[in-house]
Amino acid sequence: MKTLVSTVALVGVTAMWLGSASANEFRPQLEALLATEIAPWLSDATVVDAVKASNAEHAGLSDGDVEALDKTWREEAESGSGPLIDRILGNELSTLLSERKAAMExxxxxMFVMDNRGLNVGQSDITSxxxxxxxxxxxxxxxxxxxxVFIDEVEFDDSAEAFLSQVSKTIVDPQTGEAIGAITVGVNVENLF
Structure with missing residues (x-):
């Protein structure tokens, strides 16, 4: 019982402290994480090649096509899998993102990567x-x-049971310097310290 009371008190204090915090209060730590542990591998061939391939694959999609893909994804996400989700989660980029996530302890x-249309290219976990x-x-x-770079506000994520901030950055073709996509990383701000 004493452990439960202590845990509840700690969660309450943490929630009050983080509840008043915005992403800007964690911005230096989030920027450092981005610069040291994420950005260095964004020019990796696995990332760049996957984004370029997705850009080419999706170049001819209409807005209706994008909406249909999104609808299919949402339906598959509700059941936990399906052909579209399995294809994305089974690709080389998703494997790399899962490995990078695990290495960040x-x-x-x-972590998920988007193409120039905002469509998922690879991800560590199923997005909604x-x-x-x-x-x-x-x-x-x-x-x-x-x-x-976009650093979002800190919010409590019910599914992760943690206070998270999403850090997003443009992915650039190292050959041309042009924007080709973006990455978003959900960061548990409690574990930054």
């Missing part, structure tokens, strides 16, 4: 939707340009 809850193009994580990175 609890600092990261998820396939199309991110209508969200800040894509609109404030890829859509802004090669040097863009």
């Amino acid at each position: 609890g600092k990261v809850s998820e 939707d396939f199309w991110q193009g209508d969200e800040d994580k894509w609109q404030k990175t890829y859509a802004v340009g090669p040097d863009a």
Whole structure:
């Protein structure tokens, strides 16, 4: 009983402390994590080649096609798998992202890469939707340009049972310097210290 009371008290204090915190209060730590543990491998051929291939594959999609893919993904996500999800989670980029997430030892809850349409290219975990193009994580990175970084507010994530901030960055073709996609990393701010 004493352990339960202590745990509840610790969670309560942490929640009050983090509840008033915004991503900006953690910005230096999040930027350092991005610079030292994420950005160095974003020019890896596995990342760049996968994003370029996805850009080529999705170049001719209409808005209706994107909506249909997103609808299919959402339906598959509800059941936990399906052909689209299995194809994305089974690719080389998703394997790399899962390995990078594991190597970060609890600092990261998820990683996913998007193409120039905002569609998922690879991910460490199943996202709730396939199309991110209508969200800040894509609109404030890829859509802004090669040097863009977006650090979102800290929020409590029920599924992860942790306080997270999403850190997003444009992915650049190292040959041309042009923006080709973006990455989003869900960071557990409690584990930054």
